[in-house]
Amino acid sequence: MNTLIDTLLLGTGATALMDAWGIARRPIAGFPAPDYGHVGRWLGHMPRGRFRHEAIARAGHIKGERFAGWTVHYLIGITYAVLLLAIAGRGWLQQPTLLPAVLVGIGTVAAPFLLMQPAMGAGIAASRTPRPGLARIHSLLMHTVFGLGLYLTGLALHWLQSVR
Numbered sequence: 001m002n003t004l005i006d007t008l009l010l011g012t013g014a015t016a017l018m019d020a021w022g023i024a025r026r027p028i029a030g031f032p033a034p035d036y037g038h039v040g041r042w043l044g045h046m047p048r049g050r051f052r053h054e055a056i057a058r059a060g061h062i063k064g065e066r067f068a069g070w071t072v073h074y075l076i077g078i079t080y081a082v083l084l085l086a087i088a089g090r091g092w093l094q095q096p097t098l099l100p101a102v103l104v105g106i107g108t109v110a111a112p113f114l115l116m117q118p119a120m121g122a123g124i125a126a127s128r129t130p131r132p133g134l135a136r137i138h139s140l141l142m143h144t145v146f147g148l149g150l151y152l153t154g155l156a157l158h159w160l161q162s163v164r
Helices: 002-029 037-048 065-088 098-107 110-119 132-163
Strands: none
Touching: 002 065, 002 132, 037 065, 037 110, 065 098, 065 132, 098 132, 110 132
C-alpha cells in the first residue's frame, strides 16, 4: 500500500514541479503558462469519433474540458511515475537516483511529439507551429523538469519515510 501512495505522490509531485516551471518560464522566455484545456477538448471529442484535428483551438468547446485536461495531465504524470518504478525497480524509492528519473522524464517527450501534437493539429514534434524549434526545446525542457521532479519528489518521500 505504501508503494501505491508513494507512486501517486511521486507522479503528482513531479507533475506539479513541471507545472511550476511552466508558470515560471513565462517571464523568463515569454511562453504562456500551460493550459491543458486543449487536452481535455481533444479527449472530449474522442467519444464522438474524432481523434485528430486540424487545429484543436478551433474545435468545438467541450463542457469541463479544462478540468478534464488538467486531471488527465496529472494522471499521465502518475503513469510515468509507474513507468520509472517499472524500469528502475521499486527499490528506487528507498534510494532515489537522478539518472533514471531524468531519462524517464526526457523519454516522456515522445508522447506529445508523436501522439498529442499531431492529433491536435500541431504536427509531429510541433512541425506545424510557427516556431517548431523553439516549441521542441520548450517541450524537452518541460519534460526534463518533470524528470528532475521525479527525482526531487523521490528524495522528499525518502526523507519523509526516514523521519517517521
